[in-house]
Amino acid sequence: MKLGLENFHFAGGFSVISKILLGGVFTLLLPQVLSAEQIRGPESIEFFDRAMRFFEMRDHSVRVVALGSVLIGISCGMMGSYVVTRKLSLFGDTLSHAVLPGIAIGFLWAESKDNLALLLGASFAGFLGVACISLLKKFTKISQDSALGIVLSGFYAVGICMLTRIQKMDFGNQSGLDTYLFGQVSALSTNDLIGVCASLVLITLFITLNYKELLISGFDPEYARSVRLPADILQYLLWALLAFCVITSLQVVGVILASALLIIPAASASLLAKRMSSYLCIAASLGAISGLVGAFLSFLGERLPTGPLIVLTASFLFLLILVFRPHHGILVCWVKSRLQSHRIAMENTLKAIYQVIERHNFSETSIRMEELMQRRNLGSGECMKEVNRLSRSGFATASLDPHSPSGLPPEKRVSLTPKGWEYACRIVRNHRLWELYLTNEARYAPDHVHEDAEKIEHVLGEETIRELERILSNPRRDPHGKLIPSLVDIERGWLG
Amino acid sequence: MNNPHKPLEIHDLTVSYQRKPVLYGIDLEIEEGSLVGVIGPNGAGKSTLVKTIMNMVKPNGGYVKIFGRAPKAGISRIGYVPQRETVDWDFPVTVMDVVLMGRYGHLGWLRKIGETDRRIACECLEQVHMLPYANRQIGNLSGGQQQRVFLARALAQESSLYLMDEPFAGVDAVTEKTIVSILKEMRDRGKTLVIVHHDLASAREYFDHLLLLNMRKVAYGKTEEVFKPDLLQKTYGGRLSILSDMASKSAGVRVIEKEAYFTEK
Numbered sequence: 004m005k006l007g008l009e010n011f012h013f014a015g016g017f018s019v020i021s022k023i024l025l026g027g028v029f030t031l032l033l034p035q036v037l038s039a040e041q042i043r044g045p046e047s048i049e050f051f052d053r054a055m056r057f058f059e060m061r062d063h064s065v066r067v068v069a070l071g072s073v074l075i076g077i078s079c080g081m082m083g084s085y086v087v088t089r090k091l092s093l094f095g096d097t098l099s100h101a102v103l104p105g106i107a108i109g110f111l112w113a114e115s116k117d118n119l120a121l122l123l124g125a126s127f128a129g130f131l132g133v134a135c136i137s138l139l140k141k142f143t144k145i146s147q148d149s150a151l152g153i154v155l156s157g158f159y160a161v162g163i164c165m166l167t168r169i170q171k172m173d174f175g176n177q178s179g180l181d182t183y184l185f186g187q188v189s190a191l192s193t194n195d196l197i198g199v200c201a202s203l204v205l206i207t208l209f210i211t212l213n214y215k216e217l218l219i220s221g222f223d224p225e226y227a228r229s230v231r232l233p234a235d236i237l238q239y240l241l242w243a244l245l246a247f248c249v250i251t252s253l254q255v256v257g258v259i260l261a262s263a264l265l266i267i268p269a270a271s272a273s274l275l276a277k278r279m280s281s282y283l284c285i286a287a288s289l290g291a292i293s294g295l296v297g298a299f300l301s302f303l304g305e306r307l308p309t310g311p312l313i314v315l316t317a318s319f320l321f322l323l324i325l326v327f328r329p330h331h332g333i334l335v336c337w338v339k340s341r342l343q344s345h346r347i348a349m350e351n352t353l354k355a356i357y358q359v360i361e362r363h364n365f366s367e368t369s370i371r372m373e374e375l376m377q378r379r380n381l382g383s384g385e386c387m388k389e390v391n392r393l394s395r396s397g398f399a400t401a402s403l404d405p406h407s408p409s410g411l412p413p414e415k416r417v418s419l420t421p422k423g424w425e426y427a428c429r430i431v432r433n434h435r436l437w438e439l440y441l442t443n444e445a446r447y448a449p450d451h452v453h454e455d456a457e458k459i460e461h462v463l464g465e466e467t468i469r470e471l472e473r474i475l476s477n478p479r480r481d482p483h484g485k486l487i488p489s490l491v492d493i494e495r496g497w498l499g
Numbered sequence: 500m501n502n503p504h505k506p507l508e509i510h511d512l513t514v515s516y517q518r519k520p521v522l523y524g525i526d527l528e529i530e531e532g533s534l535v536g537v538i539g540p541n542g543a544g545k546s547t548l549v550k551t552i553m554n555m556v557k558p559n560g561g562y563v564k565i566f567g568r569a570p571k572a573g574i575s576r577i578g579y580v581p582q583r584e585t586v587d588w589d590f591p592v593t594v595m596d597v598v599l600m601g602r603y604g605h606l607g608w609l610r611k612i613g614e615t616d617r618r619i620a621c622e623c624l625e626q627v628h629m630l631p632y633a634n635r636q637i638g639n640l641s642g643g644q645q646q647r648v649f650l651a652r653a654l655a656q657e658s659s660l661y662l663m664d665e666p667f668a669g670v671d672a673v674t675e676k677t678i679v680s681i682l683k684e685m686r687d688r689g690k691t692l693v694i695v696h697h698d699l700a701s702a703r704e705y706f707d708h709l710l711l712l713n714m715r716k717v718a719y720g721k722t723e724e725v726f727k728p729d730l731l732q733k734t735y736g737g738r739l740s741i742l743s744d745m746a747s748k749s750a751g752v753r754v755i756e757k758e759a760y761f762t763e764k
Contacts, residue, residue: 088590212609219600222590226652229553229579230604273591277636282591 053303064189068302071191071199072294072313075252076264078203080290081210082248083269084283085241089221092266093148097155098242099249099261101132103162106183106253107169116180118194122250129246132158162258185308186257188298195254202251206244210283213237218279255294257310264290267317271324274331293317345392347461352389353398353427354434354460355379356419361485369402369418390417398423428488433460435481436471442482443475449482504567506531506660506691507552512561514544514551521547525561525716529693529708531659534686536696536706536722540735543713545695546582549664552693553579565660575604578658580649582665588638594648595633598624601655616655623654626681643674650678654685661685661692668697679705699731 060066086095102125109124110116132154139150166180182190210217220227220234227234249261256264268289269282276282297313326333355378359370376386393399397420404414419427437456441447447455463471472478481487509527513520522544529535537545550556552563554570565573578601601623602616624630627647637645646666653661667675682692686707693710696702702709702722709725711717711734718725718734 088587090587215600215603215606215612216608218592218596219603222592222597223581223586223600225553225555225581225585226579226600228555229574229577229581230656231575232603273589276591278593278596279591 050303054299057299057302065302067191067193067196068188068298069295071196072188072255072298072309073291074196074199074203074294075255076268076290076292076294076313077287078199078206078248078290079252079256079264079294080268080272080286080288081206081283082245083265083267083290084272084279084286085217085221086245086265087269087273088279088282092262093151093155094242095245095249095265096262097132097136097151098129098246099253099258100155100162101158102126102129102246102250102253103159103183103258104128104165105131105162106180107162107165110169110180111165118192118198122198125250125253126246128158128162129250133242133246159258182257183253184257184259186253186255186260186310186313188255188301188309191254195251198251202244202247206248209240209244214279217241255298255309256313257308260310260314263310263314263317264293267314267321268293271317271321274324274328289317289320293320348389349392349396349398350426350430350461352379352393353419353423354430356399356417356423357427357431360419369416371404372401372415372417375417393423398426425493428493430460432488432493433463433468435485435487436468436475436478437463438481438483439475439478439487440471452482504564505529506566507693508564508567509552510561510564512551512563513559514547514556515559516547520559521714522551522558523715525712527710527716527719529691531691532686532689533691533708534682534706535691535693535708535710536702537693537710537712538696538699538702538734539712539717543734545712546664548712549662549693549695552662553577576658576660578653578656578661580653580661580663580666583642583646583649583668588640588645590637592637593633594624594629594635594637594640595620597637597648598651598655601652604656604658619657620651620655623651624648626654627651627677641671643670646670647674647677650681654681659690661690661694663692663694665695665697667701675701702726 056062057065057069060069083095086092105124105126105128106121107124108128109121112124113120135154136147136150139145139153140147143150145153166184169180181187216227216232216237219230220232220237224234245265249265252264253261269286271289272282272285276285293313293316296316297309300312300316301307301309324332329335352375355375356370359374359378360367363370372383372386372390375390376383379386379389381389387401390399390401394401399417399419401415401417404416434456437459438449438452441452441455442449477489479487479489505528507527507529509525512522512525512527514522525548537548539545547556551558552565552570552574554574563570566576567573598620599612599616602612602620606612606616621630621633624633627650629644629647629651632640632644632648637648640648646669650666653663666678670678682694682705686692694706696705703726706722708720709722710719711725711730713734713736718730
């Protein structure tokens with residue numbers, strides 16, 4: 004069964020809508036559950052007290068909570084890496100929702116929050132959900148994403164109804180089953196912790212033993228089959244472990260957001276890692292951090308649902324990585340594009356100064372500011388800013404004209420330093436060489452080449468220039484008859 | 500090298516999708532050390548033939564034998580290069596990782612990648628001129644480079660029979676030349692290569708044997724015996740009327756190609 008989720012957006016939207024709708028129904032049916040999730044009054048002294056308690060880790064319960072959420076973060080991060088790289092994100096979401104009726108059945112069976120019964124029930128429901136998806140896929144024309152959506156919301160609805168009934172039963176009220184919806188880390192027991200540990204050990208063992216097999220079958224399933232690798236068996240084992248991982252993490256993250264802990268840390272890792280091993284490490288550490296911070300925040304706010312807090316932490320980490328990661332991060336890209344646009348503006352001003360000097364037949368070494376403003380088509384303020392930027396980089400100097408007519412304020416003049424002159428010549432040269440190349444070699448009409456050259460002049464490298472010169476055999480005039488400053492001119496420092 | 504069995508033997512093979520035959524009564528025997536091009540129009544069953552040999556599609560009749568064995572057992576002796584699009588190129592693996600995947604058949608479960616495997620992978624990368632890119636993530640490569648990595652993985656497999664599905668699809672002229680020279684060199688070392696190819700113009704130049712396929716086997720034999728206007732006409736039906744010109748003018752084809760190459764640059 005191949006899980007390509009091309010229409011992911013649609014299905015994602017569907018699951019969001021179903022969540023909102025069901026959430027609405029749920030709110031109406033279960034007011035007592037929601038009220039139980041709220042903070043019991045703002046007590047600031049207790050706030051620090053609780054924070055201290057968490058960090059000192061003296062309490063047994065705090066240790067269980069911290070350890071449990073970190074371990075869950077690690078196993079979800081690792082499983083999530085495989086879920087995300089195999090494009091099974093929605094599959095994890097479906098699985099976590101589908102186990103809810105199983106939990107309810109397990110509870111009814113044992114008439115208490117017996118871990119084993121809940122686990123068995125959840126596993127049963129999870130596998131039933133997977134079977135439903137497979138059957139829908141096999142016997143109908145329904146696409147993968149719709150099948151996932153149907154199973155996700157259908158099972159979840161059944162689960163909610165059953166849970167509502169249980170809440171109204173005699174033994175139901177104290178059950179704490181509601182913790183399975185949003186997650187409640189403080190309800191984590193030592194027994195739960197054993198389950199969490201077991202799932203982490205199983206996952207780690209599975210991944211270390213099958214690392215290269217998982218890599219091959221994930222990257223290139225067809226090739227995997229060709230080397231007689233049991234890709235299907237691996238896939239089923241992966242699903243089974245995924246179910247186990249989700250079920251053991253429900254207590255902490257909750258049914259509704261369980262898939263977030265699978266998807267978000269792994270998606271963050273995909274922004275950073277270029278190999279599967281580092282992918283796994285990053286996802287596991289991000290999962291651990293999210294789990295710990297989420298648990299801590301939940302602990303502070305006494306019985307604040309843990310799931311949303313963990314997801315918030317994970318999302319925040321994702322955002323941080325998105326903005327600050329090296330090479331392609333939003334910040335790096337922004338800085339790069341800022342620097343580039345500054346450079347282009349500077350080069351355009353240098354070129355404009357050159358062109359004005361050229362119009363005066365190179366008779367003067369400085370030009371009036373007004374001429375530059377006209378040439379660059381800028382206001383005086385902006386033009387001054389450009390000139391200041393040039394003089395800061397040592398390309399130009401601004402001065403007041405001593406020979407301006409008396410009675411009037413002295414005129415501002417701009418002149419290029421030798422360094423600036425060389426730079427300006429190079430840009431003009433790039434521009435005109437490119438124009439010539441386009442007309443001579445690519446058969447452009449002379450009136451079509453200017454705009455293109457305006458962009459290309461800033462990105463032509465030294466090597467390309469040498470090649471252009473070779474192809475055009477060191478030309479002196481551009482298509483419009485203007486002089487192309489040669490290397491000798493640039494070195495001599497002056498033209499005309 | 501003295502293998503009594505042919506690398507690839509196909510007898511009366513029929514494959515159909517939903518009762519529509521795609522391949523019908525195909526007989527084929529490929530000798531060791533031949534470089535075979537499989538050509539035919541779109542929908543002629545070229546990919547189906549590959550998939551059947553690779554045991555991904557079950558035939559309705561007839562059989563495939565790989566070195567005298569059924570595909571299920573024989574496929575481990577095939578170096579398979581799937582079409583480039585079948586793979587997720589954003590997957591977190593480096594070029595080196597992909598080439599090392601070629602060593603899997605020699606390792607098996609629980610065995611670690613050793614020094615020898617790494618050395619072989621490096622040599623294979625060197626052969627396709629991709630060694631400088633060994634630590635790149637595969638998503639950062641051009642189409643031609645990706646195809647060369649695939650070829651390096653196939654080389655690392657050290658198989659005796661290679662099956663490649665459209666290795667020239669969407670690659671640049673330089674890569675195409677590199678791949679062809681490597682394929683010829685592999686043949687000279689006694690490997691058998693079966694290559695699905697879409698471009699009739701270059702088929703004559705690249706392969707020493709051709710299989711003309713259009714649901715049925717139209718012809719199989721040495722290129723100079725098979726690359727005949729009447730046979731090609733039969734393969735492509737009326738769909739390509741310029742075919743007869745093509746065959747006689749194939750000397751001019753190289754010139755056209757060169758021009759295309761320069762305008763690309």
